[in-house]
Amino acid sequence: MQQIYFFSEGRRDMRQLLGGKGANLAEMTRLGLPVPQGFTISTVACHEYEKNENQLPETLRQEITQAMQRLETLTDKKFNAVETPLLVSVRSGAAISMPGMMDTILNLGLNEQTVRGLARQTNNERFAWDCYRRLLQMFGNVVYGIPEQVFDSVLTDYKKQHQYQSDLDLTTADLQKIAADFKALYQETGHGEFPESPQKQLELAVAAVFKSWQNPRAQVYRRLHHIDNNIGTAVNVQTMVFGNSGANSGTGVAFTRDPVSGQRKIFGEFLANAQGEDVVSGVRTPEGLQGLAKMAPAAYQQFLTAANQLEQHYADMQDVEFTLEHGKLYLLQTRDGKRTPKAAVRIAVDQVKEGLIDRQTALLRVNPEQISDLLHPEFAPEVLAAQTPLTKGLPASPGAAAGKIYFTANRAKDAHDAGEKVILVRQDTSPEDIVGMAASEAIVTSRGGMTSHAAVVARGMGKCGVVGCENLVVDEKQHQVTIKGTVYPEGSELSVDGASGQLFPGILPATQASQDDNLQTLLNWAQETGEVGVAANADTPADFAQALKFGAQGIGLTRTEHMFFKEDRLMKMRRLIIAATATDRAEPLAELQKLQTEDFYQIYRLAQGKTVTIRLLDPPLHEFLPHDAAEITEVAEALAIPESKLQQRIAVLKEANPMLGHRGCRLAVTYPDIYEMQVTAIIDAALRIKQEGIPVKPHIMLPLIDTLPELQWLRARLVKKINALLAASNTPLHYQIGIMVEMPRACMVADQLAEAADFFSFGTNDLTQLTFGYSRDDIGSFLPTYLEQGILKADPFKSLDVDGVGAFMKMAVDKGRSQQRSLPIGVCGEIGGDPASINYFASIGIDYVSVSPFRVPGAILASAQAAVRRQYQFQKSAVQSR
């Protein structure tokens, strides 16, 4: 089988075989663009190398020799000749770009003889020796693993000894001496002589590239990015061109559009008389493309034309590397350009308008996970570059915020009320802290993972949040936090970068997110395309209004318990919990009912007939009771009960594993009046709206359902209540009663449950917790190790575990619909916003996901992408089956 392809033999769609770089070099060649001649040693050769116990097989060595002979003919140069020596670069290139993972060797082919030939040919002895010195350095590093610093220190010492300011002070003689020193380094580090034979150099370089595919760094990278270990890398061997050949030479890189703003104008850098690595090393500051325009106007025009051609051809913004050698332009690489989320959106929309791509393609061009970055304020990169972070936690919720730190919800609230910008810093948060969180610009915790209470609430509120910041020692009593030995008392100034998870001292300026019309356009297209609908998790009219602005199709989850944490209600809730009898409960229930009715009324008004799914009380009652002594005293006073009674109640309600305890519908079975109150509020508010002539669709959702008898028992009770209300009001009203599917048992008996449920909504957080037996609050102690060791590929609370949790969901969907063919099924865990997960949800027939308001746009886009991919797949399989 052919293992080597000349650039003239390849095409862009041969990425798997030639790697991304090789395929693009071939494509540019095919387009007639000025690419230095060369060939690609394919990924097949990489496999053969590995199969051959990490030795180049004889057949491959022969093929390489033949390819070099052909290259000699094509270039009219000679490998290993003193006259017109053929020099090549050797670069790795896998099918999937892995920046910085593999290495490059330039000037390969030089040795003690050919260096002199190069000097003669270029009439520049110093240039030739500098090339040779660079080869020795790169070759030693890439092939033998001699650390770069070793070469650097030789160079530095030499310059110091001769009191040189820069590399440019080095003379030919200096460079010759240094080359000799470098060669001595090979000996000293036990690698023997530098191979003078260019053929040998090439073989060693190719083997080194293949070998580097297996280096631990590369393996970790692939594991982290879920890249298959078996795809292998290709090697590109290309005739050298020299941007450092003197006047009328140079090197540069350009993006066909502005990678930051997305504006349609070429954007590049150029460095006269330089090689690519000079740009990277930062020794000299590059100028804009006008440098090229001034130096070689024709080449500049040629480049603009080529860049434009490449963008049109690839139908995407390109990142193009080029070299000018004695006034002649060469293109060395093209690839899809990296861009900011903002630019990605603009480019995609612009290109549709320009007719370059269709809407489907545009939808695939933006990473849904980055969309929320566009909605939040952020610190500008230049602001961050000037700062040293104090420490770093998990980036739980994007955004940028700065303010004074406070350690309790109450003091945070007070400071906020006094007009301060507040950062709430806690060990972790609990529902009691909600008011303080709402009053803060950002929430920082020392504990917890990406789905801890603090993280979920921060995302829900669209607040900046950093959690699991292990270097924080929070002392809530002393009102101070210690970070790496330094104490920061209450009121200290702190800046929080939710995008990176970093904390900075002092107040940094943040840029506000502005309305982005391109994003709106893209999301409109996405809305039209997506098969999986997107609703919002919204607990307040404010949240819901935000979500509607972002395109939510309704509410998939209103957590009624959050409503009870509002200051005026918490005490009523507590009175309810303390009550010993149904009679004692009646008064607080009636008061809460009035408030809840108003909550729902406001939400229905906003919904204007969109579905509003309301989950009845879910958390265990003890979450509503105070925890520390001072608070207990305070609450006991407020409730006018003996402190001992309150303490006793707290003790009775305490649970060993609250996540698995007396909560959700279990509360409703033991205290039916609470759910009855909530249902009354839901229906009363709906009737009021209906009577105002506004359509309304209340969906009542029961959490934690395990068994059909449990569901039937509850449903019967609630329906009875509702029927009484409807009969009294004489207003027809459609409502639904559905369930959270979040217990593994519910998945197993979903066919039974579908007999009595109008809809299903997966609670993926609880389902994941129970499927794995992982408490999301406690996962932090072992999850990092699990990820590091590759035991888990991702945090299952962030990206769906398809084999486990996903299989349970599929089972539940299939069983549920076997009983009720068009049963509506949603997902209301945070995972609903994860693009990979949405893909899976689409494949198993989920109707909608429900996510926090700031994740709505990302979910809409991800849903559209899933639909486009499925469509492509369908077309592909339709083609294949013909």
Add this chain to the structure above:
Amino acid sequence: MQQIYFFSEGRRDMRQLLGGKGANLAEMTRLGLPVPQGFTISTVACHEYEKNENQLPETLRQEITQAMQRLETLTDKKFNAVETPLLVSVRSGAAISMPGMMDTILNLGLNEQTVRGLARQTNNERFAWDCYRRLLQMFGNVVYGIPEQVFDSVLTDYKKQHQYQSDLDLTTADLQKIAADFKALYQETGHGEFPESPQKQLELAVAAVFKSWQNPRAQVYRRLHHIDNNIGTAVNVQTMVFGNSGANSGTGVAFTRDPVSGQRKIFGEFLANAQGEDVVSGVRTPEGLQGLAKMAPAAYQQFLTAANQLEQHYADMQDVEFTLEHGKLYLLQTRDGKRTPKAAVRIAVDQVKEGLIDRQTALLRVNPEQISDLLHPEFAPEVLAAQTPLTKGLPASPGAAAGKIYFTANRAKDAHDAGEKVILVRQDTSPEDIVGMAASEAIVTSRGGMTSHAAVVARGMGKCGVVGCENLVVDEKQHQVTIKGTVYPEGSELSVDGASGQLFPGILPATQASQDDNLQTLLNWAQETGEVGVAANADTPADFAQALKFGAQGIGLTRTEHMFFKEDRLMKMRRLIIAATATDRAEPLAELQKLQTEDFYQIYRLAQGKTVTIRLLDPPLHEFLPHDAAEITEVAEALAIPESKLQQRIAVLKEANPMLGHRGCRLAVTYPDIYEMQVTAIIDAALRIKQEGIPVKPHIMLPLIDTLPELQWLRARLVKKINALLAASNTPLHYQIGIMVEMPRACMVADQLAEAADFFSFGTNDLTQLTFGYSRDDIGSFLPTYLEQGILKADPFKSLDVDGVGAFMKMAVDKGRSQQRSLPIGVCGEIGGDPASINYFASIGIDYVSVSPFRVPGAILASAQAAVRRQYQFQKSAVQSR
């Protein structure tokens, strides 16, 4: 369709149609035994009644009329005749005995006319009016629901008014007056006239019996006992015979064997000149059967013969009711007699020896759940009868114990060491309390359910245990407990009945369980029959020795963590947990390894080649650290570290939901040296035993496995360690590495896991917790309501939830064996000892269960019963398919 069957038309196998009582009356009639003539209105009629909106259908009324005419002919008496009036009893009788649920009416057919006829006929006016009075009373109660107390108070008032001592003082005139008063009661309570027409009486009585099938009490009973609501009840109409006809009359009941000891001798009671209800009411104390023998020797002989015939015929001990009327013997009922567990065992074994039944039948005759009662000491019924319990909790572990109460493990241990009998009373227990629990006679907790730590450990240790005793207010600091307002300080004397869950003041005498040869015989048969093997959960050589004595086939679960709670080890474990680096951990690990090696060595010695399954460390590390301030100070001192450091470590290890936290194999991934230490101990000890020429089968079990990569990662590490040990010792050794299947995810991916597991063992406790999302420690707050409301049929931790947990197990078995056809699969949760659950385990192909030593005999029997039932089923379906 025929709805009425005369006794002469039925047979014993017509239970479904005639009910148990009716079928047995028919069978006795068929055997030629003296049964008063009568007929049974079948369960079909009951359904017709219900279908006919709770009215007797006309066809049935006609059939009843015809049946009464036939009965008149047979008895030569006349219904509604003054001369020779025909009187009948009306009794309910369902296919399944529901004692006390349905009601009886005697003397039906009496009215103002026939009562006079009866008086003339019997020449006993007082007797006739007493019969009439009783009819009015029973009829009013059963048919109209007039409370018995209403009739009783009329009677009592009358007697008080006339200063009568007893019913016997009532004269005919008195009884006539009372009958009139009773009739007035019908009017007063709005039920109009007492129906004088016997036909009307009969129809109303039959309808009342049918109706009573649906009364709430009966429905609850059926729900609690899992009896199908639809089977319905039959009604038996039988000619009255009168044991209260004067001299040479009487009534009695007899068991064909001693129902307490099981001894083969007739055991009965007789009351001269009395009706059955007099025996029940307890007004007069019955004498033994010698009373009958003296009164009517021929009838006595006839009865002995009949009783023996019935036992032979039914091939089981019978409970026979009889009446003697003017010297003539009548049999009124026979049924399988209730008996104590001890008697059940003896009777079953004796009857096999007598050739009456085969071994299979004998195995089915004993309730496996009651077997453990035979192994524990108990309070004699007469001892308990004389006491009033202080309070009652859940009977977590059987047995009887008395001693002085202590509130902390340490003080309990000290008192025990000082020679006291100790009862440990705590709010709840944790693994730290193990030493104190081991030193106590009984464990009592105020919190927790049947599978709480205290309950599980108590059962495991074979100690008496009462948990969830909500009336206890335990103050561990003040060393006292308050029970219903009374304070009991440390050292107070308490008696604990593990069988009933009751607590008594003072020291009650307990009887020790003795060796029971009959039980041994029965268990030997069971061992030969059972398909599901029975192993033991045993953490110490003592436990294991006990289990072996009870017939365990090996160890299915050794919880290594319990070994670390021994006093000398706990501190080493703590040192290990406090250690900051692997180096600091090395020393305590080495010490623990030495101790564990000895543990395993002792257990292997006992096992003599039987399988020993050892579960590696399972609980979270914080369980090993102290909790209260005093202990923390103490431990910090012992470990020679600052208290703050210990507190910090405790804080770091604290978890929101420890059950779902950093435990099991997750610990092994983050701290691999702990499992490596344990595996080294397991293998070293095995090699030592092997070298002594004793066979050894170590099975290493990994808890909490979720994913294949996790299992592979761990297995690779442990196998590497083991291979090094085996290579060093040069001794061949077979070992296995298997997994606990206890996470729902593990069930879902069991096919994957079977690639790398040598065996599966279901951890049904964790699996049930995660399937339902129930914490077994917190279930107490809602489970009682769930059971009461019929939402759950049973506590899923006590009896397998077949639809949910069972379905997960079946899925895991099927998937696991799809990968590895003969994969050994066990169950090592406490549920393994539940008979109904074992039945299911047998049906899905579970190889063995592993239970605490005292549950081993019950499990062996249950397993045998499952096999016998499956065999019968197989035979039945083989017959049907012919």
